[in-house]
Amino acid sequence: AAERTLTILKPDCVKKNLIGEVTRRIQEAGFKIVAMKMVRLTSDTAGGFYAVHRERPFFGELVEFMSSGPCVPMVLEKENAVADFRTLIGATNPAEADEGTIRADFADSVGENIVHGSDSVENGKIESAYFFSESEVVANKA
Numbered sequence: 001a002a003e004r005t006l007t008i009l010k011p012d013c014v015k016k017n018l019i020g021e022v023t024r025r026i027q028e029a030g031f032k033i034v035a036m037k038m039v040r041l042t043s044d045t046a047g048g049f050y051a052v053h054r055e056r057p058f059f060g061e062l063v064e065f066m067s068s069g070p071c072v073p074m075v076l077e078k079e080n081a082v083a084d085f086r087t088l089i090g091a092t093n094p095a096e097a098d099e100g101t102i103r104a105d106f107a108d109s110v111g112e113n114i115v116h117g118s119d120s121v122e123n124g125k126i127e128s129a130y131f132f133s134e135s136e137v138v139a140n141k142a
């Protein structure tokens, strides 16, 4: 069945002028973009999005980076979207990402890794709702 996932083109992706190239790869891989916007997160909104990581040692660094410039969240739709998107982007640490993946090709570090991808359908729904209202997701016909 068609599935949805939430991605964020992170501030490093935007700063490196890679919005077009990364979006092209996403679409080339068969994902349909059903919502998209550019937003500047604050420490509060970035911290809220990554609340599950609040106790991690890298939380402060993560929040600082994610609020350092605009980013581009998108809701993507495809069969098996969650797993297929994670395959497309590669491992969190670009040094461990498979050749030809988005992170292997463009990411500098585990923190500045170009894109986020939801780790489950359930989390994808929660994450999508963090950025998009019903009426901002085109296929929802709200």
Ligand code: CMP
Residues within 6 Å of the ligand: 053, 058, 061, 062, 092, 110, 111, 112, 113, 115, 116, 117
């Ligand atoms: P993401 O998939 O967006 O979700 C959590 C993020 O935390 C992850 O991508 C990484 O960018 C970031 N992260 C994970 N481990 C570390 C780390 N050791 N140092 C800095 N950031 C990290």
